[in-house]
Amino acid sequence: MKNPENPQKIVEWMLKNDRFSNWLGIKLLSVEIGKVTLELEITDVMLNGFDILHGGIAFALADSALAFASNTHGRRAVSLEALINYTAPVFAGDTLTAIAEESNLTNNTAVYDITIFNQHKRKVALFRGTVYRTNKDYSDVL
Amino acid sequence: MKNPENPQKIVEWMLKNDRFSNWLGIKLLSVEIGKVTLELEITDVMLNGFDILHGGIAFALADSALAFASNTHGRRAVSLEALINYTAPVFAGDTLTAIAEESNLTNNTAVYDITIFNQHKRKVALFRGTVYRTNKDYSDVL
Amino acid sequence: MKNPENPQKIVEWMLKNDRFSNWLGIKLLSVEIGKVTLELEITDVMLNGFDILHGGIAFALADSALAFASNTHGRRAVSLEALINYTAPVFAGDTLTAIAEESNLTNNTAVYDITIFNQHKRKVALFRGTVYRTNKDYSDVL
Amino acid sequence: MKNPENPQKIVEWMLKNDRFSNWLGIKLLSVEIGKVTLELEITDVMLNGFDILHGGIAFALADSALAFASNTHGRRAVSLEALINYTAPVFAGDTLTAIAEESNLTNNTAVYDITIFNQHKRKVALFRGTVYRTNKDYSDVL
Numbered sequence: 211m212k213n214p215e216n217p218q219k220i221v222e223w224m225l226k227n228d229r230f231s232n233w234l235g236i237k238l239l240s241v242e243i244g245k246v247t248l249e250l251e252i253t254d255v256m257l258n259g260f261d262i263l264h265g266g267i268a269f270a271l272a273d274s275a276l277a278f279a280s281n282t283h284g285r286r287a288v289s290l291e292a293l294i295n296y297t298a299p300v301f302a303g304d305t306l307t308a309i310a311e312e313s314n315l316t317n318n319t320a321v322y323d324i325t326i327f328n329q330h331k332r333k334v335a336l337f338r339g340t341v342y343r344t345n346k347d348y349s350d351v352l
Numbered sequence: 353m354k355n356p357e358n359p360q361k362i363v364e365w366m367l368k369n370d371r372f373s374n375w376l377g378i379k380l381l382s383v384e385i386g387k388v389t390l391e392l393e394i395t396d397v398m399l400n401g402f403d404i405l406h407g408g409i410a411f412a413l414a415d416s417a418l419a420f421a422s423n424t425h426g427r428r429a430v431s432l433e434a435l436i437n438y439t440a441p442v443f444a445g446d447t448l449t450a451i452a453e454e455s456n457l458t459n460n461t462a463v464y465d466i467t468i469f470n471q472h473k474r475k476v477a478l479f480r481g482t483v484y485r486t487n488k489d490y491s492d493v494l
Numbered sequence: 495m496k497n498p499e500n501p502q503k504i505v506e507w508m509l510k511n512d513r514f515s516n517w518l519g520i521k522l523l524s525v526e527i528g529k530v531t532l533e534l535e536i537t538d539v540m541l542n543g544f545d546i547l548h549g550g551i552a553f554a555l556a557d558s559a560l561a562f563a564s565n566t567h568g569r570r571a572v573s574l575e576a577l578i579n580y581t582a583p584v585f586a587g588d589t590l591t592a593i594a595e596e597s598n599l600t601n602n603t604a605v606y607d608i609t610i611f612n613q614h615k616r617k618v619a620l621f622r623g624t625v626y627r628t629n630k631d632y633s634d635v636l
Numbered sequence: 637m638k639n640p641e642n643p644q645k646i647v648e649w650m651l652k653n654d655r656f657s658n659w660l661g662i663k664l665l666s667v668e669i670g671k672v673t674l675e676l677e678i679t680d681v682m683l684n685g686f687d688i689l690h691g692g693i694a695f696a697l698a699d700s701a702l703a704f705a706s707n708t709h710g711r712r713a714v715s716l717e718a719l720i721n722y723t724a725p726v727f728a729g730d731t732l733t734a735i736a737e738e739s740n741l742t743n744n745t746a747v748y749d750i751t752i753f754n755q756h757k758r759k760v761a762l763f764r765g766t767v768y769r770t771n772k773d774y775s776d777v778l
Contacts, residue, residue: 227401230408258419259369265419265431266372266412273407277400288438289407290745291766293577293719295433295605295624297598313620314581318744318768319716321579321620336597336605338577338622340717340766342744432603433624435577435719435764437747439740455762456723460602460626461574463721463762478739478747480719480764482575482624484602511685514693542703543653549699549715551656554692561684561691572722573691579717 217243217282220348224278231274234267238278244312244322246278252304263300272324272337275310279322280341284348287320292339298332305329318343359385359424362490366420373416376409380420386454388420394446405442414466414479417452421464428488429462434481440474447471460485501527501566504632508562515558518551522562528596528606530562536588547584556608556621559594563606564625568632571604576623582616589613602627643669643708646774650704657700660693664704670738670748672704678730689726698750698763701736705748706767710774713746718765724758731755744769 218241225231225238234256239247250271258264272294280287300306307327314321324337360383367373367380376398381389392413400406414436422429442448449469456463466479502525509515509522518540523531534555542548556578564571584590591611598605608621644667651657651664660682665673676697684690698720706713726732733753740747750763 224401227403228406229397229399230406231400233397255371255375257371258373258416259366260428260430261369264370264372264412265415265434266408269411269415269434269436270406270408273411274400277407286402288402291435291437291717291747292407293433293435293622294411295598295622296431297600297605314579314617316581321581321717323620333598336607336622338579338620340579433575433605437740437764437766439742439747456721456759458723463575463723475740478749478764480721480762482721508685511687512690513681513683514690515684517681539655539659541655542657542700543650544712544714545653548654548656548696549703549718550692550696553695553699553720554690557691557695558684570686572686575719575721576691577717577719578695580715 217241219352220281220284221246221278223352224281228274230270234270236271236274241282243282244279244315246275246310248275248308250306252300252302252306254302257302265296268296268300268326268335269294271306271308272326272335273339275308275324276322276339276341279310279312280320286344286346287341288344290340290342292337295336297336298334300328300334306334359383361494362423362426363388363420365494366423370416372412376412378413378416383424385424386421386457388417388452390417390450392448394442394444394448396444399444407438410438410442410468410477411436413448413450414468414477415481417450417466418464418481418483421452421454422462422483426489428486429483430486432482432484434479437478439478440476442470442476448476501525503636504565504568505530505562507636508565512558514554518554520555520558525562525566527566528563528599530559530594532559532592534590536584536586536590538586541586549580552580552584552610552619553578555590555592556610556619557623559592559608560606560623560625563594563596564604569627570630571625571627574624574626576621579620581620582618584612584618590618643667645778646707646710647672647704649774649778650707654700656696660696662697662700667704667708669708670705670741672701672736674701674734676732678726678728678732680728683728691722694722694726694752694761695720697732697734698752698761699765701734701750702748702765702767705736705738706746712770712772713767714770716766716768718763721762723762724760726754726760732760
C-alpha cells in the first residue's frame with residue numbers, strides 16, 4: 211500500500227495496536243488525510259492530586275491525534291517535539307474531543323495543531339507538534 | 353503549614369492523592385526544594401502501535417515531576433504549558449528516571465527543566481514546563 | 495484610562511516608543527481588543543548567512559504582535575515564553591503580514607497565536623506566546 | 637571540505653555572511669563541534685516600548701547561536717522550531733553572553749539548548765531549538 215487511498219485503514223491499524231490509547235478508551239470519530247478527530251471520557255483514575263485531569267492524559271490524547279493525523283499520508287511519521295498549553299481545568303465525567311489539523315507539510319517534517327474541547331465546547335488545551343516523516347510505508351502490515 | 357520546612361511532606365501528599373501517577377507506578381526517589389527525582393518502569397500497556405513508549409507516558413512522568421518540584425516551596429503551583437522533545441525511543445522493560453530542576457523562579461511564575469534518562473543513562477526526553485504560582489498554601493491539608 | 499475604550503491608543507503608544515519595531519519598519523494595519531495585524535517589508539540587512547530571513551526577524555515581528563495584542567485590554571502584559579515554527583523560507587523583498595489572535599485569556603495569563611504570511615498568502619511561520627498580565631494599567635501615560 | 641577538521645571556519649563563514657548578526661554586533665567568543673559562545677552589547681535601538689530589550693533581540697542572539705552550533709558538524713542544518721523563556725529583563729548597556737550546547741544529535745535532526753546570561757551572570761533567557769540536518773555540506777564555499 212504505497213499510496214493509500216484509505217487513510218482510515220492506517221489509523222484503524224495504528225489504534226488497534228496502540229495499547230495505551232486503548233487503555234485510555236480513545237475513540238476515533240473521523241479521519242481524513244492530515245486530519246483526525248478523537249474522543250475520550252475522563253474517569254477517576256486519570257486525575258492528579260488536585261482532583262483535576264493529569265496533564266499527561268490531555269497530552270496523550272493530543273499525542274495520539276498527532277500520530278494518527280501525521281501517518282494518514284501513508285508514510286510512517288514519528289514525533290520530534292510538542293508544546294501543550296492548558297487553558298481550562300478538566301474533571302472526572304468530562305468528555306473531551308481532540309481535533310488535529312495539518313499546519314505545515316514538507317517532505318521531511320510536518321506540523322500539526324491539536325485543539326482539545328470539553329463537552330461544553332470550551333477549549334481546554336492547545337497542542338502543537340512536529341513530526342519527522344520517514345520513508346517507510348505501511349505495505350508490510352496493510 | 354505556611355512555610356514548610358519539609359517539602360517531602362508536600363510531595364508525598366501530592367503523590368498519594370495523584371491517581372494517575374499511582375496507576376503508572378511512579379516512585380519518588382528524592383525531594384529537595386525546587387528539585388525531585390522520580391522513577392517509572394515501562395510496561396506493555398504503556399506502548400503505542402509502533403511497540404515503543406506512547407509519548408503521553410513520558411510526558412506524564414515529566415509532568416508529575418514538574419508538579420511536585422514546583423509545589424515544594426509550599427505555594428500551590430499549576431502548569432501553564434510544557435514542551436517535550438523526544439531524543440531516543442523507549443521500550444517495554446525499560447526503567448526511566450526523571451530529574452526535575454528549577455531553571456527560573458519569580459513571585460508569579462517558575463520554569464522547570466525535566467530530563468528523562470533510561471537505565472543506560474541515555475537521555476530519552478527533554479521537558480521544559482512553566483507554572484503559575486498561586487497564593488494558596490498547604491495549610492488546609494498538611 | 496483604567497478601562498480603555500480605545501485599544502488603538504494603547505498600541506499606538508507602544509509602537510511609538512518601541513525602538514526596535516520602528517527600526518524594523520513595522521506598520522500597524524489594524525487593532526481590536528485581543529487582536530492586531532502588522533506588516534513588515536524584508537530588506538537585505540535582515541538576512542542571515544544563507545541569504546534567507548534571520549529567524550530573529552520573523553520572531554521579532556510576531557513578538558511585537560504578541561505584545562500589542564495582549565496589552566489591548568488595558569492591563570500591562572509581559573511575555574513569559576514563546577514557540578516559533580518556521581514553515582517556509584522568506585527572502586529580501588518579501589512583505590510579511592502577522593495576524594495575532596487571542597487563544598486563551600485568564601485573569602493572570604493569556605495565550606496568543608500569531609501567524610505570519612508572505613505576500614503570496616503562504617504561511618511562513620507559526621508563533622504561540624504566553625503572557626503574564628500585571629495589575630498595572632496605562633493611566634500614567636495615556 | 638566534507639569532514640571539516642575546523643568548525644571555526646564554518647562559523648566564521650556563516651557570521652561573515654549573516655547581515656543581521658553583523659548589524660546586531662554579535663561577537664564570536666568560542667567554537668567547538670556542537671558548541672558556540674556569542675556576545676552581544678545591548679544598545680538603545682534594541683529596546684521595546686517598555687524600555688527593556690525587545691524579545692526579538694534575545695531570540696535573534698540565541699537563534700544565531702543555534703545556527704552556528706548546529707552547522708559545526710559540516711552539514712548544513714536549518715531551524716525547524718524554537719522555544720524561548722524570558723527569565724529576567726535586559727536593559728540598554730547590558731552585555732549578553734549566549735552559550736549553545738548540543739542536547740541531542742540524530743542523523744536527521746538535532747536539539748540545542750542556548751542559555752543567555754547578562755554581565756552579572758544572571759540567566760535572562762532559556763532557548764531550546766530543533767534543526768533539520770540536510771545532506772548539503774560546505775564544500776562549495778570553504
